[in-house]
Amino acid sequence: xxxxxxxxxxxxxxxxxxxxxxxxxxxxxxxxxxxxxxxxxxxxxxxxxxxxxxxxxxxxxxxxxxxxxxxxxxxxxxxxxxxxxxxxxxxxxxxxxxxxxxxxxxxxxxxxxxxxxxxxxxxxxxxxxxxxxxxxxxxxxxxxxxxxxxxxxxxxxxxxxxxxxxxxxxxxxxxxxxxxxxxxxxxxxxxxxxxxxxxxxxxxxxxxxxxxxxxxxxxxxxxxxxxxxxxxxxxxxxxxxxxxxxxxxxxxxxxxxxxxxxxxxxxxxxxxxxxxxxxxxxxxxxxxxxxxxxxxxxxxxxxxxxxxxxxxxxxxxxxxxxxxxxxxxxxxxxxxxxxxxxxxxxxxxxxxxxxxxxxxxxxxxxxxxxxxxxxxxxxxxxxxxxxxxxxxxxxxxxxxxxxxxxxxxxxxxxxxxxxxxxx
Amino acid sequence: xxxxxxxxxxxxxxxxxxxxxxxxxxxxxxxxxxxxxxxxxxxxxxxxxxxxxxxxxxxxxxxxxxxxxxxxxxxxxxxxxxxxxxxxxxxxxxxxxxxxxxxxxxxxxxxxxxxxxxxxxxxxxxxxxxxxxxxxxxxxxxxxxxxxxxxxxxxxxxxxxxxxxxxxxxxxxxxxxxxxxxxxxxxxxxxxxxxxxxxxxxxxxxxxxxxxxxxxxxxxxxxxxxxxxxxxxxxxxxxxxxxxxxxxxxxxxxxxxxxxxxxxxxxxxxxxxxxxxxxxxxxxxxxxxxxxxxxxxxxxxxxxxxxxxxxxxxxxxxxx
Numbered sequence: 001x002x003x004x005x006x007x008x009x010x011x012x013x014x015x016x017x018x019x020x021x022x023x024x025x026x027x028x029x030x031x032x033x034x035x036x037x038x039x040x041x042x043x044x045x046x047x048x049x050x051x052x053x054x055x056x057x058x059x060x061x062x063x064x065x066x067x068x069x070x071x072x073x074x075x076x077x078x079x080x081x082x083x084x085x086x087x088x089x090x091x092x093x094x095x096x097x098x099x100x101x102x103x104x105x106x107x108x109x110x111x112x113x114x115x116x117x118x119x120x121x122x123x124x125x126x127x128x129x130x131x132x133x134x135x136x137x138x139x140x141x142x143x144x145x146x147x148x149x150x151x152x153x154x155x156x157x158x159x160x161x162x163x164x165x166x167x168x169x170x171x172x173x174x175x176x177x178x179x180x181x182x183x184x185x186x187x188x189x190x191x192x193x194x195x196x197x198x199x200x201x202x203x204x205x206x207x208x209x210x211x212x213x214x215x216x217x218x219x220x221x222x223x224x225x226x227x228x229x230x231x232x233x234x235x236x237x238x239x240x241x242x243x244x245x246x247x248x249x250x251x252x253x254x255x256x257x258x259x260x261x262x263x264x265x266x267x268x269x270x271x272x273x274x275x276x277x278x279x280x281x282x283x284x285x286x287x288x289x290x291x292x293x294x295x296x297x298x299x300x301x302x303x304x305x306x307x308x309x310x311x312x313x314x315x316x317x318x319x320x321x322x323x324x325x326x327x328x329x330x331x332x333x334x335x336x337x338x339x340x341x342x343x344x345x346x347x348x349x350x351x352x353x354x355x356x357x358x359x360x361x362x363x364x365x366x367x368x369x370x371x372x373x374x375x376x377x378x379x380x381x382x383x384x385x386x387x388x389x390x391x392x393x394x395x396x397x398x399x400x401x402x403x404x405x406x407x408x409x410x411x412x413x414x415x416x417x418x419x420x421x422x423x
Numbered sequence: 424x425x426x427x428x429x430x431x432x433x434x435x436x437x438x439x440x441x442x443x444x445x446x447x448x449x450x451x452x453x454x455x456x457x458x459x460x461x462x463x464x465x466x467x468x469x470x471x472x473x474x475x476x477x478x479x480x481x482x483x484x485x486x487x488x489x490x491x492x493x494x495x496x497x498x499x500x501x502x503x504x505x506x507x508x509x510x511x512x513x514x515x516x517x518x519x520x521x522x523x524x525x526x527x528x529x530x531x532x533x534x535x536x537x538x539x540x541x542x543x544x545x546x547x548x549x550x551x552x553x554x555x556x557x558x559x560x561x562x563x564x565x566x567x568x569x570x571x572x573x574x575x576x577x578x579x580x581x582x583x584x585x586x587x588x589x590x591x592x593x594x595x596x597x598x599x600x601x602x603x604x605x606x607x608x609x610x611x612x613x614x615x616x617x618x619x620x621x622x623x624x625x626x627x628x629x630x631x632x633x634x635x636x637x638x639x640x641x642x643x644x645x646x647x648x649x650x651x652x653x654x655x656x657x658x659x660x661x662x663x664x665x666x667x668x669x670x671x672x673x674x675x676x677x678x679x680x681x682x683x684x685x686x687x688x689x690x691x692x693x694x695x696x697x698x699x700x701x702x703x704x705x706x707x708x709x710x711x712x713x714x715x716x717x718x719x720x721x722x723x724x725x726x727x728x729x730x731x732x733x734x735x736x737x738x739x740x741x742x743x
Contacts, residue, residue, distance in 0.1 A: 195619075
């Protein structure tokens with residue numbers, strides 16, 4: 001393996017909160033030196049004064065394997081991730097069938113390693129078939145490499161079963177990722193209740209449903225002591241509960257999606273189904289509150305919540321259409337909107353994109369330091385472009401940013417010291 | 424004449440001037456409809472397809488009659504029991520129909536926004552005959568025409584819309600139209616049937632019907648769907664009638680010359696007292712049905728004119 005010597009870069013250190021000009025040496029898959037001399041025989045790469053950051057660790061990516069390979073395969077997801085600066089995909093288990101046995105997990109692990117240029121780690125289902133009734137073989141699944149346990153968007157209404165699964169997970173130190181949502185209240189909701197949903201006549205759900213779901217989950221965490229991460233906090237009504245739980249010392253973290261940080265309910269406009277999400281897009285006040293919570297660190301992680309959907313499932317009346325968007329490639333440019341708007345600086349942004357997710361999953365990635373894995377993204381935050389969804393590498397092209405002006409391009413991506421993408 | 428729209432998808436996209444244009448033309452069709460010989464040839468040679476994904480007798484009949492009186496070839500597709508049930512998507516159905524070159528497509532669908540979606544995929548004029556809880560523009564227009572003929576104007580009136588506002592596309596279209604024409608709008612409903620955020624539309628909200636009707640010029644009742652009556656949204660039919668059913672006593676709080684409207688079909692004894700509905704001095708419910716045909720004729724006439732103009736331009740463009 002050749003040694004790479006990246007010079008003339010602005011190094012973003014999320015842990016130290018700093019940006020400094022310097023060089024990085026990548027050898028044997030690791031960052032072997034920062035601002036060191038050029039090693040003999042190393043290939044020099046001039047970064048042209050652009051920014052170099054730890055690659056993104058994206059929790060909650062849906063890949064269509066097994067079951068829906070026509071929407072996204074490990075290969076296409078990996079290529080999209082490389083082009084988007086995502087160096088570790090943390091895949092969701094809401095596949096067909098669900099990843100709920102060690103055998104399925106081993107199968108996808110093998111498939112992913114063969115096909116993808118970036119790292120892929122897997123989450124496993126918390127309950128069999130993601131039905132919220134019987135827990136999966138959490139121990140075996142941990143041994144097989146599961147980094148976290150989640151039923152994705154399925155919320156168990158059987159609180160007793162959930163509490164048992166959490167208790168069992170705690171004994172193994174497994175991280176459980178919840179989707180905070182009160183299933184009864186949010187049933188059938190395609191939009192956030194309020195003026196916009198009423199005007200469009202869409203079945204709506206109150207943001208309170210998220211707070212209720214979070215309240216329940218946090219109470220169970222208090223009871224069981226399990227390690228918990230909320231996949232997406234999207235409304236300001238959830239923040240006080242989250243803040244309280246953290247102050248109380250519970251082992252709790254939370255994420256949000258890039259779409260809830262950059263779009264609001266009005267963007268749905270004339271029933272544009274590419275803007276349909278679970279949970280639905282919120283008000284502008286909620287969006288700003290989420291941005292602020294990320295900047296302050298109350299919300300720990302930002303995810304793409306990459307969800308490929310084919311044209312057929314989106315070309316339907318809004319309430320019948322599929323939810324979610326592909327976002328591996330648009331995550332970084334969209335996140336740059338927060339930087340350009342002056343809401344958040346680059347080290348804090350990469351703390352939420354790279355460092356915190358890696359830390360939470362116990363991975364060594366996300367750090368700009370000697371000895372850390374050489375997973376890096378080189379990008380120009382100011383490069384403008386107009387998004388054309390048909391240029392995306394994902395098999396599915398459902399992005400809400402289609403046709404939008406964006407600023408921020410990935411120039412190169414490195415995984416384990418090897419360049420996997422070049423613009 | 425001012426009417427530039429390609430489709431009639433909702434009141435939201437119409438200007439007050441366009442609304443007035445439709446109402447003025449509809450007035451003339453009311454006269455035509457009252458003659459013995461009611462036929463006209465403004466749509467002659469054109470094909471109108473009525474596509475109702477939700478069952479409807481009254482609206483479909485009204486559109487069919489309107490088309491026939493204007494000389495169009497009218498076809499009814501009862502989509503509720505056809506290929507859509509076999510898994511064909513809305514878009515596929517639309518594309519299939521589009522290939523048959525209709526000129527006017529009248530669509531009703533159970534999902535909000537479905538008619539907008541369909542309109543984006545076909546190259547004929549689309550009329551929304553009701554989509555989910557979103558809009559039912561011809562109903563709002565016929566209500567406006569009825570009010571204008573009864574009250575002499577469609578501005579500066581106090582209109583109370585009562586009943587199941589949350590699930591009603593009729594309420595939404597009326598709310599938008601009456602707002603555009605600068606009327607004072609009151610919404611009267613039990614809180615479970617009042618949509619969220621609706622106070623921002625510039626209307627007054629009441630859960631006490633008597634207060635809501637105080638001084639109203641127009642009382643517009645809405646149909647309460649049977650499936651919403653038992654326990655889900657309201658405790659019972661009889662409690663609803665007691666608190667929100669329109670009877671002579673509650674109507675006494677409105678202006679003495681207030682008119683009573685209902686989009687039909689009525690649930691007598693649920694949202695409206697049967698005798699009141701039949702009171703020719705107060706109720707304009709039969710007029711609404713009559714105005715419905717005239718308004719639909721006006722809408723189709725105007726859309727057909729724009730369609731001809733557009734196609735004319737295309738032909739001229741092709742020759743040049």
